[in-house]
Amino acid sequence: MMSTTTQDQSITHDDHHHDAPKGIMRWLLTTNHKDIGTLYLWFSFIMFLTGGAMAMVIRAELFQPGLQLVEPNFFNQMTTVHGLIMVFGAVMPAFTGLANWLIPMMIGAPDMALPRMNNWSFWILPFAFTILLSSLFMEGGGPNFGWTFYAPLSTTYSPDSTALFVFSIHIMGISSIMGAINVIVTIVNLRAPGMTWMKLPMFVWTWLITAFLLIAVMPVLAGAVTMVLTDKFFGTSFFEAAGGGDPVMFQHIFWFFGHPEVYIMILPSFGIISAIVPAFSRKPLFGYSSMVYATASIAILSFLVWAHHMFTTGMPVFAELFFMYCTMLISVPTGVKVFNWVATMWRGSLSFETPMLFAVAFIVLFTIGGFSGLMLAITPADFQYHDTYFVVAHFHYVLVTGAIFSIMAAAYYWLPKWTGHMYNERLGQWHFWCSVISVNVLFFPMHFLGLAGMPRRIPDYSIQFADVNQIVSIGGFAFGLSQLIFLVLVIKCIRGGEKAPAKPWEGSEGLEWTLPSPAPYHSFTTPPEVK
């Protein structure tokens, strides 16, 4: 797709800012996009393990019917904080980390456009999550109203620590918005000469659109938590019927943020898969421009479907039909994407290294999540599925085997570029197969639990669900343990291993592969020429 003339990148440093601090200060003060990308990725992984540990508590409690290990209120805190951490602490920072590492290298820029803001947008995150996690140890406990913090659960009935929850969400939002502004300015202003819009790698396109979604909806989330704060502590009545407010309005405002948020967590995945599938099929991506338009269509449609989360709130029939049809419409551009990935593989010269395995698993399993989403979109059927484990199964298929698998695929694909070493392929294959088997044992039976009527977010259940819940919990523990293989693999890869060439995957395309491995601290200080 593109060819480049590149000057020697590794040697030509500019020396004027090179009394670089060492040790912890290097990381605290860094404005380098690669350092900040690394910080984001490690932070995300730590949060992934933290949120994962909470999921283990949930699955341990649900291993048997009845209450064994934790109090119901603590169980509620676990489901709530698990959700918050995975959404805002694991998936979103992982994507921002990938954006930091990759976007400048992919578009031939020397760094992100706003390096100091970049430092800030990372370093406020650990504070946000320290605040959130510390609220768990306070009197009355941490947030226990679900990650969706519906009023009046989060206002009238919430613990006093809700103020800390609100504050931490504000900080996370500010961090995401700063990250998004940085991405947009970088992509718009720092592209190398000749890097025209329709030559941008798909990952860059998907992130650009994601960044606009972030700017559009994170402030709405900030508004929603602010209203919760003032309703709870300052006597306003945004969501309180007694004062003229309306609790259903909370759901409208929340999901106006929440549905685009779902796409914020999946569009960068589409970009990653669109980079990896061609590389291991040794063919260019099928239907590049349709991919760009499909991504934009999904982003626009994401603003028109929010109320499909609220079919059971007593909406008028015409509204239910409108949101049902709009929701189903999203499957068209999504279908275009899946078709294009499969068409890219068609008659390709395929090989199945770990990144490709995760990418193929993404396509299959994300599509399963898409289909269960279509089932949920059918209004009359949704009355049956609403708030059951069917919903839990659905969104874990799109977020775990979707977003998380794509992040794993990305990590394997670009690890040689980041560390300069090849990862241990054997260990990678172990990680993949353990993960893909256990994740299906974990989430697939949840569909049946949901269809049989098991409600979500409840620490106890009726005994007829016991067997399936045991299987699910075993899958959960296995999936959790499998991720430790990945931790070992990454540490081993950083410390050593076979030396990676500049372009370790023969089919890969893009400017980042013209740089040596590991990518030098400063790259493209002189912009490459893209032809």
Next chain:
Amino acid sequence: MTNHHQPDKLKSNHKLISMLVMGCIGMFGFGFALVPLYDVLCDKLGINGKTANTASSYQAITIDTSRIVTVEFISQVQTGMPWKFEPQTKRLEVHPGELIHTVFLARNVSDRATVGQAIPSVSPGQGAAYFNKTECFCFNQQHLAASTSAELPLIFFVDPQLPESIHTLTLSYTLYDITDKQLASAIEQGAAK
């Protein structure tokens, strides 16, 4: 040295950043604008079952004796509020246009004076616009001294324009304890004086 230090790049960065920041501030405002927008849309489209909170006038209404509409009353009391509150009649068959008097019974079972506010809601939501109250206890706050009871009046008529598809209207009242809010605003007013 690097190309983002060039002045024209800096200038275009600044322009773009200020546009994006304005966008963020705008969307933050939009989040709050959704509040009145929601009320206006629900009101205009008559979709969320909210009824008018002022009295409607009963003038030049013809009673449609050919039609019978069932009106049901249900009541709820906010968790923890020490009142009993229920409709005297749970179910009425009315002709559209007919002026109906009915009564809700409220009793304060606690040993302290309490202030309540009833919030009405009509189901199906599309019927709310056709449910007109000429007098309702929900227009005012209700004060009940310790261990006293009251009959709370409701006078209403169903608009004869009610769509044919609606046969039953359910009016639900939820009673909220607003004693503390009353106290807070009384203290505030006292302080202002």
